[in-house]
Amino acid sequence: MDKIQNFLFKNQAFLYKLFLFVFTLSLMVYFFPKGKQFKYEIIKNKSWQYKALYAPFDFAVLKSDKEIEEEENQIKSNYIPVYNYNQELAQEKINSSVEAFNSFSEDSLSIDYQVALNDFIKEQTQAVYLFGVRNEKRKPYANEIIYLKKENLIQEVSFEQIQPIEKALDEIESNFRATNLETDVSYIISFFEDFLKANVSYNKSENKTLLDQEISRISPSKGLVKQGELIIDQGQIIDTEKYQLLVSLKEKYSLINHSEANQIIVNLGQIILLAMAVLMLLLFIKQYRFSIYDNNKQLTFILFNVLVIFFLNLLVLKLNPNYIYLVPICILPITLKAFFDARLGLFTHVITVLILGFIVPNSYEYMFLQIIAGIVTILSVPELYKRANLFISVGQITLVYLVSYVAFTMIQEGSIFEINQLNLLLFVLSGIGLLFVQPLIYSYEKIFGLVSDLSLLELSDTNNKLLKELSDKAPGTLHHSLNVANLAEASANEIGANSLLVRVGALYHDIGKMYDAFYFTENQTTAVNPHNDLPPKESAKIIIGHRMKGIEMAKKNKIPDRIIDFIRTHHGTTSVYYFYKKQQKLTPNEVSIEDFQYPGPKPFSKETAILMMSDSVEAASKSIKEPTASVIENFVDKIIDKQIEEKQFVNANITFREIESVKKVLKQKLKNIYHLRVEYPD
Known part of the structure; x- marks a missing residue:
């Protein structure tokens, strides 16, 4: 027992580092996406460098995001909105129109004239509520059609037939002037202004649900590739069609359920690669920054930051992979440079990006953009304590992101007009996120006892x-x-x-x-x-x-x-x-x-x-x-x-x-x- 205690005491620094390594590796492996990795890198408008690829199994050809977006836009443009018609209110107004008018009228009229006037009131009320009255004042589009929902009956009508109250009053006035009735027209209009109520309404949530249902029926695929069919030959250019075939194969590949033995091998491969990445970082620190390696608190701080960036990216990937560029990953090299030095910050950043390259979509593009941004971060943040420097550096980093991404789009799409506007916005938001590095550094100083x-x-x-x-x-x-x-x-x-x-x-x-x-x-x-x-x-x-x-x-x-x-x-x-x-x-x-x-x-x-x-x-x-x-x-x-x-x-x-x-x-x-x-x- 004493020998064990002596051994633990003498080697406590090494044992802590071993625990830190195993703990970091275990967290990464546990949360790492499971399943076999697609072994081919797909870069649009580049030649296929591998041997001829044949379909290993049947798979559906997925539609591109652009094709799905076009279908969604077409559904939205062709969608006929539904308006709810309040039948109860309309019937109540029709039935009570004469009684309401007689209560409104204080003049003593002859019986015949009163009957004629009552008939006009009821006739106009029925005409107005034939298709209903709306509160919306917008002008209808040319030949605009809507669905009018009366209880369980849906009727296709022209939107123009559903009148706003102002137009209904104009028609009533015109109709009254065409009669031989001698009552002051303003008197009649004054009655209808108080009496008429809108009974046709647009239900926004209901229409959204109906529209979403139609959009959800869009098929994600547009064809089928049979097992054994040639997908792409060596040397062929990965054009739009081939790119979509390869992406579809990659997607299908990730969904296949592998055997338990296969999964064990996959997990073992992940452990080896992640262990090598983390080990290279530790060996670099030991070789070139021994004072940091010897300080367990500082070593813990570095690996903690790597894990934070790793889990932030995993979280975004789980929520929506399209937002992967939202994560301000360059906070890592800025933080490490502030507490240690530029060389350590850049090396740690590169190792982290290599790890993330296993799990992000378009891994080559992602790694290239993030490594270039990391280099610019190290070069452009000379003195973080000067506030102006941080804003200038954030602008430079964001500009590098945008220029690099535009260049990738030009290579892949062969056009500058096919740029994904969402990614451009994400790069800007990521740059803004870098501005929070100063309060983050202050927090780290208090928690880890470091100095910047x-x-x-x-x-x-x-x-x-x-x-x-x-x-x-x-x-x-x-x-x-x-x-x-x-x-x-x-x-x-x-x-x-x-x-x-x-x-x-x-x-x-x-x-x-x-x-x-x-x-x-x-x-x-x-x-x-x-x-x-x-x-x-x-x-x-x-x-x-x-x-x-x-x-x-x-x-x-x-x-x-x-x-x-x-x-x-x-x-x-x-x-x-x-x-x-x-x-x-x-x-x-x-x-x-x-x-x-x-x-x-x-x-x-x-x-x-x-x-x-x-x-x-x-x-x-x-x-x-x-x-x-x-x-x-x-x-x-x-x-x-x-x-x-x-x-x-x-x-x-x-x-x-x-x-x-x-x-x-x-x-x-x-x-x-x-x-x-x-x-x-x-």
């Missing part, structure tokens, strides 16, 4: 709490840190390192000096030096201790680990040489260099290496009494060459050429600080 350029920008503000405290307690140290930040930032820009990260690291690298600030030269404002009253070992302990105190203070103030790394490494394993030599004079036989040496670790990135060089050069430059160009150049070379000799940069991915570039920048910056000019000959 947005957080770095906040930390670089010298008005924040910790830097203001440093300014109050150790103003000289803050001034030194600002000078180091400027030198380090310029050096990072020269060799393509993360300039914002190294600047923030420089601002915080000496925050531990605010404890015992007076023991550090830059904070001593008088000629009194407290180290004169201390043994060299004690002085060295105070100087070396600022590193650990800085780490503790940074953690207490929730400074991100990427910044704390600069505090840990900015002295590497160098020694406090001044006090070592001082102790050596006092006790030459009892001195040990380890007592005067920083515990490390050594810098392990370009940024931390740059800070070490900039910090050493800036601090030591204060000792130059008569600075000249040659003195400064020799001075910088001496300090950095000594660090190289002590192997301070062996763990950092920085080359000798890049170190020489950093030297060049530091020399130039120091010359500018000391306002040196060209030395003219006498």
Whole structure:
């Protein structure tokens, strides 16, 4: 039992990575679409590169989306709408018309005249309600026909025969003027205005249901291919007809129920391919980004993002495959670049797209568009913390999507007018979705404890709490840190390192000096030096201790680990040489260099290496009494060459050429600080 516990304890990091790999793979395999994959790539208007293909079984030839859409449009254009006729209301109006008119009329009329007038009222009411009265005021189309539904009877009538109330009143007025009745016509019209009610209505939901029923009866197929028939020969161009045959075969192929043994083999193949894809990602991270591989939290974050994109695409495919381009997949490389670097972001994006290529329709087109968009994403988002950059980048990514898709359509359809307008809209919406990457990054920072350029920008503000405290307690140290930040930032820009990260690291690298600030030269404002009253070992302990105190203070103030790394490494394993030599004079036989040496670790990135060089050069430059160009150049070379000799940069991915570039920048910056000019000959 103890052996098992010891084994688990010693290998817990590896076991977690193994669990992470198996968990990610299991989720993908479980939700991966089941069934055999069609083994041919179908690209319209390209030649068939495979051998002659014969139908392996009988299958129906599916209609294209365009053909089905044309049939739907034809049904819609030929559809005769149904209007409901309220028979009860019509009969009630006809039966009560005379009684209502007599109640409305207050004049005493002769019996004969009253009878004639009543007959006119009833006759007009019957005429109006013969086909009914409608509320719709629109004009009928030419020869427009509708179905008039009277209870269980449906009658085909001209829409013009169903009058709006205004037209019915006009006809009644015209008919009344043609009679010999002498009553004021406005009196009659006034009655009918109050009396007539619309009894014909258009039921939108009912008509939609009827129309949908007709559309649902459209046959999805238009023919049958028998087993053994030649579908396409090698070298033939995949024209519209051949394309539809191949698509129909692919669709039928996915619906075939395979045997259990076959399904096991299919699942095994899926496991192998997905395992290879995820394994390649992990091996890349281990080989080229070991610090990330070694950090389980960061590794979990990367695989989590891959799974999020994977499941978003699966969800859209399940709901409607036509909306696959709606998923803003380029959020993945933007996010990873914000927290790590462009190379990792692009590699992860490509692996994710390759995985999705197994399940999306038109996989070649999809993978090409998404990989190109991913490359543009990496190239076009230089500084995410600048809001304008994000909008510009989104515009560029969307434009690349649109141009690439139009080019594919031109190749496949041979026409620029056959472009799927829906996909163009989806690309635009996907671009808009990328704008939500900033709140997403903020959420990730809080959940996973990571740091992005947005957080770095906040930390670089010298008005924040910790830097203001440093300014109050150790103003000289803050001034030194600002000078180091400027030198380090310029050096990072020269060799393509993360300039914002190294600047923030420089601002915080000496925050531990605010404890015992007076023991550090830059904070001593008088000629009194407290180290004169201390043994060299004690002085060295105070100087070396600022590193650990800085780490503790940074953690207490929730400074991100990427910044704390600069505090840990900015002295590497160098020694406090001044006090070592001082102790050596006092006790030459009892001195040990380890007592005067920083515990490390050594810098392990370009940024931390740059800070070490900039910090050493800036601090030591204060000792130059008569600075000249040659003195400064020799001075910088001496300090950095000594660090190289002590192997301070062996763990950092920085080359000798890049170190020489950093030297060049530091020399130039120091010359500018000391306002040196060209030395003219006498």
